[in-house]
Amino acid sequence: MKPRVATVWLGGCSGCHMSFLDMDERLIELADKIELVYSPIADVKQFPMNVDVALVEGAVSNNENEELAHLIRRNAKFVLSFGDCATTGNVTAMRNQFSPDEIIHRAYVELAEADPTIPSEFMTIAKLLPQAKPLHEVIPVDGFLHGCPPTPDQIWFAVSELLAGRTPVLPNAYLRYG
Amino acid sequence: MSNVITIEPVTRIEGHAKITIQLDEKGEVRDARFHVNEFRGFEKFCEGRLMWEMPGITSRICGICPASHLVTSAKAGDDILAIGIPETAEKLRRLMTLGQWVQSHALSFFHLSSPDFLLGFDSEPAKRNVFGLMEEHKDFIRRGIRLRKFGQEIIELLGGRRIHTPWAVAGGVREPFDEERKARLLAWIPEAKETARMALDVLKKIHEQYAHDIPNYGNFRSLYVGLVSDDGGLEYYGGALRVRDGDGNTIADKIDPRKYYEHFGERSESWSYLKFPYYKKLDYSRGMYRVGPLARINICDYIETPLAEAERRIFKAIAGDVEVMNNSFYYHYARLIEILFAVEKIEMLLNDPIILGENVRAKAMINKREGVGVCEAPRGVLFHHYWVDSDGVIKKVNMLIATAQNNLARNRTVRQLAIQYLDGKKLTDGMLNRIEAGIRCYDPCLSCSTHAVGQMPLHVQLVDAANNVVDEFTR
Numbered sequence: 001m002k003p004r005v006a007t008v009w010l011g012g013c014s015g016c017h018m019s020f021l022d023m024d025e026r027l028i029e030l031a032d033k034i035e036l037v038y039s040p041i042a043d044v045k046q047f048p049m050n051v052d053v054a055l056v057e058g059a060v061s062n063n064e065n066e067e068l069a070h071l072i073r074r075n076a077k078f079v080l081s082f083g084d085c086a087t088t089g090n091v092t093a094m095r096n097q098f099s100p101d102e103i104i105h106r107a108y109v110e111l112a113e114a115d116p117t118i119p120s121e122f123m124t125i126a127k128l129l130p131q132a133k134p135l136h137e138v139i140p141v142d143g144f145l146h147g148c149p150p151t152p153d154q155i156w157f158a159v160s161e162l163l164a165g166r167t168p169v170l171p172n173a174y175l176r177y178g
Numbered sequence: 179m180s181n182v183i184t185i186e187p188v189t190r191i192e193g194h195a196k197i198t199i200q201l202d203e204k205g206e207v208r209d210a211r212f213h214v215n216e217f218r219g220f221e222k223f224c225e226g227r228l229m230w231e232m233p234g235i236t237s238r239i240c241g242i243c244p245a246s247h248l249v250t251s252a253k254a255g256d257d258i259l260a261i262g263i264p265e266t267a268e269k270l271r272r273l274m275t276l277g278q279w280v281q282s283h284a285l286s287f288f289h290l291s292s293p294d295f296l297l298g299f300d301s302e303p304a305k306r307n308v309f310g311l312m313e314e315h316k317d318f319i320r321r322g323i324r325l326r327k328f329g330q331e332i333i334e335l336l337g338g339r340r341i342h343t344p345w346a347v348a349g350g351v352r353e354p355f356d357e358e359r360k361a362r363l364l365a366w367i368p369e370a371k372e373t374a375r376m377a378l379d380v381l382k383k384i385h386e387q388y389a390h391d392i393p394n395y396g397n398f399r400s401l402y403v404g405l406v407s408d409d410g411g412l413e414y415y416g417g418a419l420r421v422r423d424g425d426g427n428t429i430a431d432k433i434d435p436r437k438y439y440e441h442f443g444e445r446s447e448s449w450s451y452l453k454f455p456y457y458k459k460l461d462y463s464r465g466m467y468r469v470g471p472l473a474r475i476n477i478c479d480y481i482e483t484p485l486a487e488a489e490r491r492i493f494k495a496i497a498g499d500v501e502v503m504n505n506s507f508y509y510h511y512a513r514l515i516e517i518l519f520a521v522e523k524i525e526m527l528l529n530d531p532i533i534l535g536e537n538v539r540a541k542a543m544i545n546k547r548e549g550v551g552v553c554e555a556p557r558g559v560l561f562h563h564y565w566v567d568s569d570g571v572i573k574k575v576n577m578l579i580a581t582a583q584n585n586l587a588r589n590r591t592v593r594q595l596a597i598q599y600l601d602g603k604k605l606t607d608g609m610l611n612r613i614e615a616g617i618r619c620y621d622p623c624l625s626c627s628t629h630a631v632g633q634m635p636l637h638v639q640l641v642d643a644a645n646n647v648v649d650e651f652t653r
């Protein structure tokens with residue numbers, strides 16, 4: 001059976017996923033080697049069981065990110081913190097100097113016309129956590145891939161190593177933030 | 179238990195969203211809503227940063243169209259410096275903007291939407307994605323991947339990296355271009371043109387194949403808004419705003435984009451993090467407008483490149499005598515016309531000797547306390563508005579994002595599709611996927627606007643008025 005790979009998008013800009021797609025023609029090679037079981041670019045809605053590798057982009061920013069992070073940990077053998085937002089909080093955590101109320105007030109009251117309304121139907125939409133957190137503050141992770149976003153070569157290297165059953169040890173050139 | 183259907187998360191779009199569909203006692207659709215689920219707060223946390231940092235920070239709003247945010251932010255910076263930028267810099271920024279269009283539009287058509295068309299709306303969900311296409315449609319998808327790569331390479335060869343380059347700055351760009359990189363890009367042109375035409379051929383077959391479904395995909399009148407060039411041509415970087423109505427009448431023209439706030443307002447609702455912009459000269463209920471490829475092709479009088487102009491005429495002929503196309507399914511067609519235009523225009527720009535100029539950056543102090551930058555991002559017109567102090571420290575930020583501006587129309591599309599495809603008795607994955615496909619027409623980029631993924635599965639229960647489960651569905 002081919003290794004079961006998932007990619008997940010939490011509180012990030014999707015740039016890490018775009019860098020994944022920037023592997024270009026190598027994606028066709030990858031399609032032969034893996035089964036993509038869950039991803040924003042695929043239609044399975046429920047994070048599945050028995051995932052071999054999960055690449056997780058973005059910081060943990062709201063209650064739904066947090067619940068999903070725990071589910072990923074339960075169902076995936078190897079969880080990779082994918083990019084700087086997952087690794088450090090990065091841009092998503094720039095909001096941490098303010099309270100959620102302050103940032104919400106700016107966007108939905110000060111910058112709205114006529115009868116401003118605060119998004120509050122939390123049965124439907126997610127609720128911001130007081131702070132956006134890096135993934136490893138919420139669940140234990142098995143590896144970090146730096147970069148905002150990580151480069152396609154870096155991703156290719158990490159995924160290839162994982163598929164070969166090895167824990168990737170990144171060469172120095174890949175150890176950079178930003 | 180309630181009679182609400184939730185599709186969560188909406189997939190193969192660039193962002194995190196849910197759809198809920200409320201049924202009435204008879205099991206008929208009462209309302210349907212498109213909810214955007216997360217919020218990151220750029221408007222607030224950019225306060226206190228230097229104006230010079232804004233292109234680098236705001237490009238992190240979105241990994242799909244970072245170059246559009248970058249260029250728009252740099253333009254807001256130009257406005258604060260109150261200077262004109264060197265001609266070379268402007269042409270290079272134009273080149274990058276078009277590279278952004280090509281890569282983003284190729285992603286939308288090939289990677290995200292074509293699985294519905296080539297594998298079928300009712301095909302197996304586990305395979306209905308870009309990887310699923312690699313089995314039977316390898317050549318098609320390889321060409322799509324390469325077209326996206328061409329767009330990304332433009333950005334990389336100009337800015338040094340594909341995603342989040344710091345290349346554009348207030349006053350111009352950081353680095354001149356050169357002959358060698360120009361030659362590398364020119365070598366791509368024939369292949370890119372060929373792929374754009376192939377995609378148009380494929381789409382025309384899709385139009386025939388789905389002729390029966392297409393009239394349901396967001397088919398209603400609305401306003402259309404975007405930039406046009408000084409003489410009314412398709413525009414992507416400069417020009418002024420035009421507003422056209424659903425009958426093809428131009429109701430406002432040559433609006434200074436820096437004064438966007440006099441014409442467009444936003445409303446917030448309790449059930450979505452995405453606000454609802456509308457045209458203020460009409461009220462909220464009639465001020466719904468669409469932006470992006472469909473709007474741009476609808477509002478322009480011509481396209482300056484020959485192949486794209488020929489396609490625009492075919493597009494107009496399909497629209498018939500109303501002059502504008504009011505059906506959102508034709509976003510796909512408009513998008514492919516724009517790819518063709520972009521490739522042709524990129525070739526023209528590359529052959530323009532000005533782009534090899536050495537003077538690419540004008541320098542100035544902070545000369546104004548307020549600046550607005552505007553650009554046509556792939557999904558529609560994008561505004562960045564900054565207020566600064568005399569040192570250029572940001573006091574306040576507003577951004578009006580393309581995906582938000584389509585919010586009212588997208589919501590209406592969801593409702594139209596729900597009414598068409600759900601009968602309150604039987605649910606199938608294919609029906610629900612058609613509703614999602616209606617969303618994909620708009621190619622919404624929700625990271626741009628706010629943005630989260632739901633942990634709940636797509637689990638739908640259809641409940642009748644007596645609370646009996648009529649049907650149940652999980653994927």
Ligand code: SF4
Binds near residue numbers: 241
């Ligand atoms: S690390 Fe950078 S590219 Fe990745 S999600 Fe965060 S901001 Fe985007």
